[in-house]
Amino acid sequence: MTELLYIALFILASYSFMVNKGRAASLGKFNTLHSQPYYHGLYSSILTFLPAIILLIFWSSIQNIMTNLSIRDFFVDVSDPGLIKFYIDSVINYSNGVSSKIIEHDGFMPAVEKYSSLTYTSTILKVIVVTGLSIILLRASIKVVTVDFKARDYVESMFTTLMKFSSVIAIFVTIGIVLSLLFETLRFFATVNVFDFLFGLHWSPQTAIRADQVGSSGSFGAIPVFLGTILISIIAMLVAVPIGMYSAIYLSQYASETVRTYAKPIIEILAGIPTVVYGFFAVITVAPFFRDLGDKISPGTLSGESAIIAGSVMGIMIIPFITSLTDDAMNAVPSSLKEGSLAMGATVSETTKQVIIPASFHGIVASFLLAFSRAIGETMIVVMAAGFAANLTLNPFESVTTVTVQIVGLLTGDQEFDSAKTLSAFALAFVLFFLTLILNIIALNMVKKYREQYE
Amino acid sequence: MNNLNKRNKAEKRFKLYGISAVIIAITFLFVLLFNIFSSGASAFKASYIGVKIEIPSAMNIDEINSRKEFKRQVLKMFPEVETRSDKRALLSLFSKGAIYEFEDLLEQSDSNGLDGYYWFLAHGDLDMYIKGTVERRGNEAGRINSKRMTFVDALREQNLIQLQANKYLLSSADSREPEMAGIRGAIVGSLYAILIAFIVSFPLGVLSALYMEKLASRNKFSDIIETNINNLAAVPSIVFGLLGLAIFLNFFSLPRSAPLVGGLTLAVMTLPTIVIASRSAIKSVPPSIEEASIGLGASKIQTLMNFTLPLAMPGIMTGTIIGIARALGETAPLLMIGMVAFVVDVPGTPLDPSTALPVQIFLWADSPERAFVERTSAAIMVLLLFLVLLNLAAIYIRNKLERKW
Numbered sequence: 001m002t003e004l005l006y007i008a009l010f011i012l013a014s015y016s017f018m019v020n021k022g023r024a025a026s027l028g029k030f031n032t033l034h035s036q037p038y039y040h041g042l043y044s045s046i047l048t049f050l051p052a053i054i055l056l057i058f059w060s061s062i063q064n065i066m067t068n069l070s071i072r073d074f075f076v077d078v079s080d081p082g083l084i085k086f087y088i089d090s091v092i093n094y095s096n097g098v099s100s101k102i103i104e105h106d107g108f109m110p111a112v113e114k115y116s117s118l119t120y121t122s123t124i125l126k127v128i129v130v131t132g133l134s135i136i137l138l139r140a141s142i143k144v145v146t147v148d149f150k151a152r153d154y155v156e157s158m159f160t161t162l163m164k165f166s167s168v169i170a171i172f173v174t175i176g177i178v179l180s181l182l183f184e185t186l187r188f189f190a191t192v193n194v195f196d197f198l199f200g201l202h203w204s205p206q207t208a209i210r211a212d213q214v215g216s217s218g219s220f221g222a223i224p225v226f227l228g229t230i231l232i233s234i235i236a237m238l239v240a241v242p243i244g245m246y247s248a249i250y251l252s253q254y255a256s257e258t259v260r261t262y263a264k265p266i267i268e269i270l271a272g273i274p275t276v277v278y279g280f281f282a283v284i285t286v287a288p289f290f291r292d293l294g295d296k297i298s299p300g301t302l303s304g305e306s307a308i309i310a311g312s313v314m315g316i317m318i319i320p321f322i323t324s325l326t327d328d329a330m331n332a333v334p335s336s337l338k339e340g341s342l343a344m345g346a347t348v349s350e351t352t353k354q355v356i357i358p359a360s361f362h363g364i365v366a367s368f369l370l371a372f373s374r375a376i377g378e379t380m381i382v383v384m385a386a387g388f389a390a391n392l393t394l395n396p397f398e399s400v401t402t403v404t405v406q407i408v409g410l411l412t413g414d415q416e417f418d419s420a421k422t423l424s425a426f427a428l429a430f431v432l433f434f435l436t437l438i439l440n441i442i443a444l445n446m447v448k449k450y451r452e453q454y455e
Numbered sequence: 456m457n458n459l460n461k462r463n464k465a466e467k468r469f470k471l472y473g474i475s476a477v478i479i480a481i482t483f484l485f486v487l488l489f490n491i492f493s494s495g496a497s498a499f500k501a502s503y504i505g506v507k508i509e510i511p512s513a514m515n516i517d518e519i520n521s522r523k524e525f526k527r528q529v530l531k532m533f534p535e536v537e538t539r540s541d542k543r544a545l546l547s548l549f550s551k552g553a554i555y556e557f558e559d560l561l562e563q564s565d566s567n568g569l570d571g572y573y574w575f576l577a578h579g580d581l582d583m584y585i586k587g588t589v590e591r592r593g594n595e596a597g598r599i600n601s602k603r604m605t606f607v608d609a610l611r612e613q614n615l616i617q618l619q620a621n622k623y624l625l626s627s628a629d630s631r632e633p634e635m636a637g638i639r640g641a642i643v644g645s646l647y648a649i650l651i652a653f654i655v656s657f658p659l660g661v662l663s664a665l666y667m668e669k670l671a672s673r674n675k676f677s678d679i680i681e682t683n684i685n686n687l688a689a690v691p692s693i694v695f696g697l698l699g700l701a702i703f704l705n706f707f708s709l710p711r712s713a714p715l716v717g718g719l720t721l722a723v724m725t726l727p728t729i730v731i732a733s734r735s736a737i738k739s740v741p742p743s744i745e746e747a748s749i750g751l752g753a754s755k756i757q758t759l760m761n762f763t764l765p766l767a768m769p770g771i772m773t774g775t776i777i778g779i780a781r782a783l784g785e786t787a788p789l790l791m792i793g794m795v796a797f798v799v800d801v802p803g804t805p806l807d808p809s810t811a812l813p814v815q816i817f818l819w820a821d822s823p824e825r826a827f828v829e830r831t832s833a834a835i836m837v838l839l840l841f842l843v844l845l846n847l848a849a850i851y852i853r854n855k856l857e858r859k860w
Contacts, residue, residue: 064708167663180701250473274784349469377691379787440689
């Protein structure tokens with residue numbers, strides 16, 4: 001039904017374009033019109049289409065929210081919010097014919113009926129109102145076609161508004177991220193103390209599902225999680241920094257043009273490989289390799305989830321970030337500095353160490369920071385190759401967990417949305433978001449500094 | 456002089472470090488690719504067992520119980536088999552899919568009767584043995600016990616076990632049976648998701664880049680937008696998944712696991728990439744062309760639409776394709792919005808529950824069944840193929856269509 005409505009609006013818009021263009025063209029000679037017939041057509045089709053489509057999208061989302069709220073009333077006796085969500089989803093799926101599963105609950109069938117009738121009335125109303133609005137505006141826009149009508153000015157100002165709106169979207173996204181994280185994080189901190197979370201040493205988010213259950217009440221000290229994240233990221237940096245730095249030095253200072261044109265893109269392919277592939281590589285190839293190596297030294301030292309496995313694979317992944325950013329920074333150093341040093345008799349390596357690197361220091365540090373923030377936020381490699389249990393250790397051969405592993409673990413699978421367990425994932429994500437944001441802001445400022453210095 | 460020797464040696468050493476770093480980085484890439492390709496290539500073939508089927512043309516096909524008939528035909532090849540457990544061992548060499556293949560065969564025969572050897576899909580356990588994934592120890596190999604092995608040996612003697620092209624991998628969706636599992640559902644889900652991501656993020660990104668580059672006055676507000684976009688580009692992808700979870704699923708109550716939600720989430724993630732690429736493409740259009748257009752009486756917007764945008768389009772497309780390629784390989788945000796379900800149907804619309812190709816790789820990589828390992832690699836090969844194609848398109852556009860001023 002709704003798909004048909006979209007098509008109908010589209011047809012109306014095309015129709016109004018044709019009609020108004022034709023009318024404007026018949027008004028007089030080309031040069032007597034303020035705007036070309038094309039703009040008259042465009043003006044009318046925008047007027048027919050845009051308000052109606054905005055209303056339609058708005059209505060559809062409101063309808064979704066309202067119907068969900070109204071069928072919630074049938075399940076007031078259910079106390080678990082996760083279960084209510086599940087029931088509501090089942091009602092919606094059953095009504096839409098997606099699944100034929102019936103829930104054993106007195107309110108289920110009445111809820112289905114209520115949902116179906118509500119959706120039906122709302123859809124009918126929606127069709128009438130939206131097409132009505134579209135047709136009214138179409139008629140209104142046909143009336144305004146005159147020689148003096150400034151159709152082009154209106155179309156252009158509408159277009160400018162659209163462009164303004166598009167560029168503000170990015171801000172809305174940021175606000176959306178902050179609000180959605182902040183909201184849930186605050187709810188989490190209503191049950192768990194902020195300082196317990198930030199400085200607690202014990203992390204085991206399993207809370208008792210039923211009141212009578214024996215088990216931990218869940219403890220949310222996030223230090224082991226943060227420490228694990230930093231440990232794995234540092235291992236990754238230990239792999240990536242030397243390889244990435246020396247590659248960049250070779251490519252920018254020594255390599256011939258031919259080597260550069262081939263080697264640089266090949267290294268950059270490493271950045272284009274999806275991280276889930278790295279995760280698989282870590283599990284299938286790197287983990288057995290390290291395990292065999294560990295068994296040679298002393299059996300059982302390494303599990304398949306040791307920090308060093310995820311860390312080293314992540315290191316491979318971030319090599320190209322360091323290589324290409326460092327390479328850019330080194331190339332931005334004015335060649336006069338380099339040539340001056342070489343002319344004084346310094347070798348290329350001495351020039352690199354004593355002139356190029358100090359001169360591009362800001363850019364190099366920025367590349368490290370960006371790579372580090374990438375490592376902290378990386379998800380799939382650690383989800384597949386690191387552990388879930390939070391151990392408070394700095395030993396790279398033991399299993400540790402990371403922020404992203406915890407977020408994925410806590411939010412996938414069956415979840416009750418309001419428990420401290422799921423809310424803690426948002427608190428972790430909040431910390432992650434701010435940490436990467438700060439690293440990024442510092443890095444971007446540094447990049448700006450070296451650009452300003454030499455350009 | 457001694458000092459000079461030392462310096463020269465240090466120079467050589469330094470250069471050597473550089474070369475080895477480049478070689479190590481490239482080696483990593485090739486080891487990674489070699490591993491995937493060597494373990495994934497075998498998944499494009501599957502083991503099939505030849506069965507002699509004899510159905511007289513007089514027989515009414517509608518009356519045949521295909522399951523029973525198939526069993527009968529198989530057992531007929533080994534008349535000496537009597538005990539129930541032996542029969543079960545023989546039949547267990549076939550996949551569940553073999554029955555469906557038999558049904559298709561019956562339908563195609565058009566009541567003309569069947570006579571001759573036909574090939575049916577073998578069970579995943581047998582497939583792994585035939586491909587040498589599990590090694591034979593005495594009379595056993597992995598889950599092929601000695602009872603099953605006698606039949607395997609007998610069939611191999613008659614050359615009735617063959618590796619043929621794997622029909623299931625690219626044409627069916629996920630399945631619990633590794634030999635019947637395919638990636639079609641995941642590919643369709645991924646295509647829907649990136650299509651939606653493109654439809655949403657491309658116009659928004661281009662319009663926003665045009666505005667920021669050409670119309671916005673430089674003030675505090677435009678600075679905020681600019682830093683904001685640069686920072687969004689570095690936000691970890693999982694955070695976008697949480698945004699999708701909180702906004703699209705919990706607030707707007709859109710369906711869980713749907714490619715629509717996945718696409719919207721990926722669109723938000725790709726937007727900064729497209730804006731940044733578009734801005735640099737728009738910036739590179741020479742102002743003289745715009746000034747000429749303005750000078751001839753075109754309005755600002757007409758100039759942008761008729762000259763700036765078409766001239767910047769190749770650069771914009773290159774950036775967009777690279778952004779979309781990144782979105783195609785992205786897994787973490789899709790896990791957050793529930794595109795991680797076990798789905799056996801190919802999704803028909805973007806609102807049906809579905810997985811995506813990278814998520815399917817994650818699911819299979821997590822599976823304890825060893826037969827999924829080669830399929831995971833094969834799925835990765837398909838994903839990499841798509842990425843290579845996208846990047847080739849981007850390179851083609853950059854080299855052929857982009858104009859240097």
